[in-house]
Amino acid sequence: TVADKVQSTRIAVVYDRPNKFDHSFNQAVYENGVVPLLAQGIQVKEFEPANPAQTEQGILKLARRGYQPIIGIGYATAPAIRKAALRFPNTAFMIVDSIIELPNVQSITFDEDHGAYLAGALAALMSKSGKIGFIGGMDIPLISKFSCGYLLGAQSINPKITYLENFVGPTLNAWNDPTKGRELAIYQYENGADVIFSAAGGTGLGVFQTAKDHNKFAIGVDSNQNSLQPGAVLTSMVKRVGRVVFEHVQAFIAGEWQAGPYRYGLAGGWIDLARDQHNQVIYSDRLHGEISNLKAKIINNQLPDIVRLRQCSVEQ
Amino acid sequence: MSKAIPWWFNSLLLPLANVGLAFVACAIVLWLMGIDVLFATHVMIDGALGSGEGVGYTLYYATNFIFAGLAVALAWQAGLFNIGAEGQALIGGLGISIVCLYWVPLPMILLFPLTILVSALFGALWAFIPGWLNAYRGSHIVITTIMFNLIASSLIVYLLVGPLKESGQMAAVSTTFPQQTWLPSIENMASYFGVTLQSSPLNISFIWALLCCLGTYFYLWHTRVGFETRVVGLNLQGAKFAGIAQRRIIIITMLLSGALAGFIGLNEVQGSSHQLQVEFVSGYGFTGIAIALMGRNHPLGILIASLLFGALYQGGAELAFNIDSVGNDVIILIQALVVLFCGALELMLKPSLINLFRFNSPKTEAGNA
């Protein structure tokens, strides 16, 4: 029966660095994925590796101990998942944000660029100065995908928009450096930007704070970060990773689990711009209406520059 | 009357007592956090040493520490504080990746020496510039090596999002190397001889690390250049009197130190992950400083300290894996306590132990500054 199945299901979640409470990606998995699963009575083994070797060791051990499915959160876990999947062909694996073409792996990716497109459009709608900013953690493909969509979105509203782009740095510290985030934000605001999209994990805190201090706006990423500086965080481009994880585990329990690539986008709200009590005032109904229109266009493939937008993810 | 201090006091009893003290401190911390100390101890020890896999991982981590520790210690012997093992290792790994990605058709018996050579060359190159600047321009090695760490990191990111990028990847990693370039793991080597071992990333570079220990010892204490290196490190006046070409020694030492650091890439890149990742060094270079100094800058000491730390890493990983309330911060805390008690406070117990055994001791010398 289903209840038995739930009882006997032991799944494992392997988080990305820095940790599961990063107010961002990992936390989304925890709050909207792991917590409901636990509530359901499913055993969830959580694992936060400290270095790549540990990731691999841990995932192999999880596989050996019979956890199923084993869910790797974030591209950093991909090499280890691939190795484990090869060695344990009868165990189900899931990888988020990366594609592994193996018969026992589900690869889950998101159309971040579409969300970023909406964020860009919103930023352009909000911007009085005709300047918007983007702060990325490291200059890696994933972040380029964000920035690409964001710029296109903004240009769709205001073709002459000025675009400022900064990256935090070349080491893992880039995701964890609010001081630098603040400095970058100050630079962009001082140069006239009035909305900044921060795709840099914990570094974003510095960006939000600066937005608040300068009475400007910032846009959060991955999780709903609206509450971090209410009134300054215009919206957050949320990626409902947690829900995806939850749904996929449900499918697994129901015996409907299928390997292969899964792609989630705006349709179904897997990627969205968050609107709640913290930002309802600034992210007004009018704006919300416009963004919803745009969203519908993307979903229905009616966007004039859809070709260019597609290239954002192809290019990478 | 009291007895003279026997040899085993300083080289066995005291270190063991320090390790013991460190574990007591760790136990107290765990207990304060409401963790079952006995169970935790069991998990750690069993995890690090209780299974073939555990031992494999312990030795695998130890390999990195040996290379890093030797690199730091060698430079230290010449009075150079090389904080740059981190960057030198990165560049060494880069060299290996280039060989493995573009130079495949070689049998392992040739490829391994080649990658050893290339990682040494690349690591040495990265240490050469700070070394040269120190020797000829007087630039302080601490600053230049810190800067070169950061530069190395940027360089690797640049290459990994550009020329070496694997298509379709969201992360900054290179393409996985072809399988024939992977270093043979100890597991595979053993199975060749009919012995089955549990799987772990432990590979042949561990043996190379042991050889490096031996080589470093021999170099420092039995060759002329090694002797000159130590004199330069101890006393510049003395070095001048002895007619030692100080600049030459500085450069040679930094080259060797960088080469040793570069070998970390053998274990990590060619031996374990089989692809170049941005952060594959993940702090080994810095931990190497502690390893080197805890091992008193002596290869044997470094070997022991590396094994201790390898066990700590692996045991810690097991602990974090098996006990949910133990996170990585707890593991770092345990490591910190070990560094503190076995390294920084290594002499704390000495007076009381001397008293305990009623050994004849020189009283503390207030004056000998």
Place this chain on the structure above:
Amino acid sequence: MNDFSWLLLFDAAIRLATPLLFAALAGMLSERAGIIDIGLEGKMLVGAFAAAAWTSISGSVWEGIMVAMFCSVAFSLLHGFACITHKGDQVVSGIAVNMLALAVTSLLAHRLFSQGGMTPVLDKLERLPEVAFPQWIEVDDTWLSQLYWQLLSGHNILVYVGLLLVVLLSLFFKYSPYGNRVFAAGENPKALQRAGGSLATTRYAAIICGGAICGLSGAFLSVGHGAGFVENMTVGKGFIALAALIFAKWRPVAILFSCLFFGLLEALAIRLQGHPLFKGDGMLPIQLIEVLPYVLTVIVLAGFIGPSLAPKALGNRR
């Protein structure tokens, strides 16, 4: 780059230099007394955490500052206990301090606030105020006014405290007998002891003061310039401060300039990222700008600074 402004550049440089300045001054006190201070990073982190944590609990940022200094001093004392009292290796002890600080701050942050290693975000009143200068000069477009209002006025209070400290410390080393004593402890401890001074007392005093100053450095990050603590938020600034300290050859005023130099390079790199040369396809990679501060540092160091002579007894265990 069209809106490039020198004033804003220097403004940013000052902001970026301040945490380095405090840490480097702290390191100077300790290293002048002969104690290598690799632990700056850790003490900064402790200061940052303590300031943010206490402020968010008590609501008083001034108390937070005191607690930050206090906690940072506690770590200094640990360092001193290991390498002054027990004559342990100073570098190892410093590394232990760094590791311990990283672990303890993140552990406490998780346990106290359950916000994933962060303290709650502090609002404006819970942060150190910015100081506006008196209206001596009218606000207009003249360069003098701009200089006064943009560059000099309106910084966080700790910026001015840092400048004051530079002055105090250089006076201390120039004129005070205690300054000579600290100098002697790092240069020739034997002479100090033979003259009847206590090496241990001198060194402890120096590292305690250093600890307090280093606490301010962390506090600037979390309750001055920033608004809360994030795990490992110092991200290597302690080591950059160490570099700045060596760069300045362990002299207070030179430290001010070397920190400004580092701050300026970083501010410049931020601004260059927006430069057309570095945008779009086929242009120079962004990583080139990221390394610019580091490369320039090495070039300046090799080209203009010359050999740096550390305090002679730096690192001596006895």
Place this chain on the structure above:
Amino acid sequence: MLAPALELRHIDKSYHAVEALNDASISIAPGSIHGVIGENGAGKSSLMQIAYGLIQPDSGEIFVDGAKVELLSPLQAIEHGIGMLHQKASWLEQLSVFDNIMLAEPVTGFLFQQKEKAMAKLELLRREFGFEFSLSVKMSQLDYSQRQLVDVLRSLYRGVRVLILDEPLALLAPSQADYLNNLLVLLKIQGISVVVVSHKLAVLHQLCDVITVIRTGRVIGCIDPHSVSLREMSKQMVGREINLPHPRVEPSKNKGKVLLDIKGLRVHGAKTGRKSTTKLLLRDINLSVHAGEMIALVGLPESGQDVLLDVLAGMVRFDGGAIDFLQYAIRPKSRYKINKARDYGIAYAPNPNFNIGLVDQLTMAESVYLGYQKQDFGRWGLLSGRQRHQTCHQLMMEWNVVPALPAMQTGLFSGGNQQKMVLAREFSHQPSLLLLNQPTHGVDVGAIETIYQRLFELREQGSSILFCSTDLDEVMSLADRICLFSHGELTEIFNAEDTDRTRLALSVIKEAHDV
């Protein structure tokens, strides 16, 4: 009877392998001048450092003015009125004399007020004792003996009642001897007791009221110099007869060919600051040295004699003139360095005060290769540990170095024994030209006898020896010819037979006042 000003009773002190002091007792009467003699490594310095609180005894008691005290640090010793001048002392060269003196002075009251008061008091003391340096000048500008006097001044400022002088060699130099005499008299008038540790037995014999003899860590007795002869004193100390002053080494009979020829040698001083006017350290030196000749270089400190040795050894570059040694032509442009010198067969034992001939942290077995690593490490640069150990042990036995432990750290040997090792090393390479700077500084009389004997043997084999010494007795016992230096010039060359000690001393001092 008055209680002794300072008394140490039954002091034991051992280092890991070495028993430095064994039941040693010494008692310093108030207002007396007390000598302490003993062989190298006898434990004199250890005893004195215990009295100054620098090191703590394993057991034993210390009394000041009859009251038992505990001296855990120099500060406590200073508070009890004990002051000490260390032989291998070092100072903060970058600070002024005043700052050096006030280094550890407790701060009372306002800074400037205190400074003014202290200045006044020090100025008074300085005048009273006739010290000729200014208080505001930088320490680095004073010469060695003046620096030692700065320490004396500090002790006086702090109200010293027992002043320990551990081998104040510079002060004991002939040119300063009168000065020291006056100083001691002045101190005595003030009721200050003085303890002098030295190997200059003759000087002690003259100055002291009583002399304590230490041998291998034990006090073997007190001597009243008025009733005991110098020869008897040295016998007590070494345990065998020693002729004092050391008898003249036989002058060389057959002068060989010219080995070393120096013509018009000129050395500029290092550029100091921005001033481009550099002092000439050596000007226009002409000297030829024959094989089998022993030549002394004398003069007041810093007159250029040390520089000449350094130039010949390749430690300092010269700017003009020519040096011809054997078949080698050495010119300012030829890259002449100390390894070249060693290749040519020139050996150099630097001034032991400067502590550069050995590396303290190496073991003695390694220190023995310092400078000769090229020659001694084999073709592949390898040398086995055992071989090193044996070579070193053999040298230790030959030169009577105690303790004869090659594995012991160099820095732990007593100063005199370190110097013996330096000489042993340089001699063992059979140099054609041997350069010595203060070869017997801090070396005991017994060892001096051996050293002289070795020098004699080396010379007999046809090597030449050039040495600097402030000890004119030594110069008279050793030299064939004596070169007098003054302000960087070689002013006069004496034939040893044609002069005597008094005349020499007069010339040295005269030169100084002439210019």
